[in-house]
Amino acid sequence: MATLIEQKYIAAHPGSAQRHEKAKHMFPNGVTHDARRQNPFQLYYTHAMGPHKYDVDGNEVIDFWSGHGSLILGHSHPEIVTAVQQQMAKGTHLSGSTDLEIRWGELVREMIPSAEKVRFHSSGTEADMMAIRMARAYTEKSKIIKFEDHFHGWSDYLSADADGIGGIPKEALETVIVLPPNDISLIEQTLQDNDDIAAIILEPTGAHMGLEPILPAFLEELREVTTKFGVVLIFDEVVTGFRISDGGAQSYYGVTPDLTTLAKILGGGLPGGAVCGKAEIINMIEPRDDADFNKNRRIAHNGTFNANPLSASSGIKALEILKRDPINEKAIRMGNLLKRSLNEVLSKQEIPGCVSGVNSLIHIRLGTDHDCDHEICMLSKEDMGKTTNSIRNAQLNLALLNNGVHSGTRFIMSAFHTERDIAKTAEAFGNALTDVRAEGLI
Numbered sequence: 001m002a003t004l005i006e007q008k009y010i011a012a013h014p015g016s017a018q019r020h021e022k023a024k025h026m027f028p029n030g031v032t033h034d035a036r037r038q039n040p041f042q043l044y045y046t047h048a049m050g051p052h053k054y055d056v057d058g059n060e061v062i063d064f065w066s067g068h069g070s071l072i073l074g075h076s077h078p079e080i081v082t083a084v085q086q087q088m089a090k091g092t093h094l095s096g097s098t099d100l101e102i103r104w105g106e107l108v109r110e111m112i113p114s115a116e117k118v119r120f121h122s123s124g125t126e127a128d129m130m131a132i133r134m135a136r137a138y139t140e141k142s143k144i145i146k147f148e149d150h151f152h153g154w155s156d157y158l159s160a161d162a163d164g165i166g167g168i169p170k171e172a173l174e175t176v177i178v179l180p181p182n183d184i185s186l187i188e189q190t191l192q193d194n195d196d197i198a199a200i201i202l203e204p205t206g207a208h209m210g211l212e213p214i215l216p217a218f219l220e221e222l223r224e225v226t227t228k229f230g231v232v233l234i235f236d237e238v239v240t241g242f243r244i245s246d247g248g249a250q251s252y253y254g255v256t257p258d259l260t261t262l263a264k265i266l267g268g269g270l271p272g273g274a275v276c277g278k279a280e281i282i283n284m285i286e287p288r289d290d291a292d293f294n295k296n297r298r299i300a301h302n303g304t305f306n307a308n309p310l311s312a313s314s315g316i317k318a319l320e321i322l323k324r325d326p327i328n329e330k331a332i333r334m335g336n337l338l339k340r341s342l343n344e345v346l347s348k349q350e351i352p353g354c355v356s357g358v359n360s361l362i363h364i365r366l367g368t369d370h371d372c373d374h375e376i377c378m379l380s381k382e383d384m385g386k387t388t389n390s391i392r393n394a395q396l397n398l399a400l401l402n403n404g405v406h407s408g409t410r411f412i413m414s415a416f417h418t419e420r421d422i423a424k425t426a427e428a429f430g431n432a433l434t435d436v437r438a439e440g441l442i
C-alpha cells in the first residue's frame, strides 16, 4: 500500500510513471546508474538551467545533485555552452594531439598542488584504476589499502568492500586491505606487518562525499606514515577536486599526496578524468630503452576518448571560470546559508539531527541528538545507523521532490544556487519533514 507521500508523488508525475513502465523492460530497474534507482520510479527530466531542472510533467525542481557533483557552475553555464558548441563545429575527435589538451593539462597543474604530470581518462573509475596500477608498477608491490565505505568507482579491485561484488575474482579482492579510517596506529601497524603494500587510497573528506568524515589531522598523519614506509598516497579527488577549494581538499588541508585522481568538475559537465601527481610515477606510462621494463613494468594506456576535444573545451572553460571568479567562495557561502536554514527548521520542529558538512558538500543526519559544529560531524557507528535509516530517508527523498527539491539527504552546492533557492529549500524541507512525520517515520 502506497504511503501518502508516494500517492502524491505518483499523482504529480504521470509522465515519468509512463516512461518507467517502458524503461523497466529495457534497463535493469528501468535506470542506467545504481544511484538512480528509486521507488516507485525515477523522474524523467527534459532540461535544466543554472540550479534548476524540469521534468516531463512540467515540474521545476531545485537541483542539489548537481550532475553527480560535476556542476559547480550549475547547468548549462553559457560560457561552457558556447565553448562546446564552437568546438563541436571544429571536430569532436581529431585522432591526434591538440592545443586543448595542453591547456587543460596546464590548468590542472596550476590548480592542483600535487600535479607535476597529468594523464587524461574518461571517468573517475578509470582514473582510480590507473592510479592504483601506477602505484603497483612503481613500487613493485601488490596490495592496496582502502578505507571502509570509501567509493572509488566500480573497478574490480576498488569494489573490495562494496555491495554487489558478483563477477569479481576473489584473488582481485584479496589484494585490497580494507580498514576503518582515522586510526593512524592501525595503519602504521598494518604497514609494519606487511611489506607488500603499494598504496593507500582515500576520499580525503571521507566516505560518501564526507558523510563519514576524515579528520584533517589523519591526512597529515597518513602523509607522514606513507612517506616513512615508501607507500604511494593517493587522494581520490574525483568529487573534491576543484571543490572544497579550487585546489581541492589537498590545497584546503595543506597535505600533498603522491597521486591525485580527478573527474566530475574537471570535465565541466562532460565526461573526463585524470590522474596527476609525481612525474616519476606518472612516467610509468613512458617506454624506456629497456625491453624488460617495457614488457613487464611499463603501464600501457589507451582510451578512445582520452582528452577528447569536446570534454577538453568544456573542462578548460570550467577551470578558467573557477580561476577567474570566486566560484568556490560562493558555493561555500550558499552551503553555509543552507546549513543554517535547515538546522533552524530541525530545531523549530524539534527533530533530532543536524545538517552539516565541509564547504559545499552537505548532509542531513536525522534521528540522533548529538553535539556537532556543522562542519565535521563525527558520529558513533550506532548513531550513523540511525541517520541512514533507508525507509525514512527514501520517504524524505520523495517528499522533498513533491515539494520541488532534488537532494535526498545530500546537497551538492553550485555557485549558482541563490538565497531564494535556499529559502525555498528550507520551506520544502519543513513541509517534507511534516509529511514524513505524518507517516510515523520521525
Ligand SMILES: Cc1ncc(COP(=O)(O)O)c(C=O)c1O
Binding pocket: 068, 122, 123, 124, 125, 126, 128, 151, 152, 153, 154, 203, 236, 237, 238, 239, 263, 264
Ligand atoms: C570519490 C569518487 N571516486 C570515483 C568515482 C567514480 O567516478 P565516475 O563515476 O566518473 O567513474 C566517484 C563517482 O561518484 C566518486 O564519488
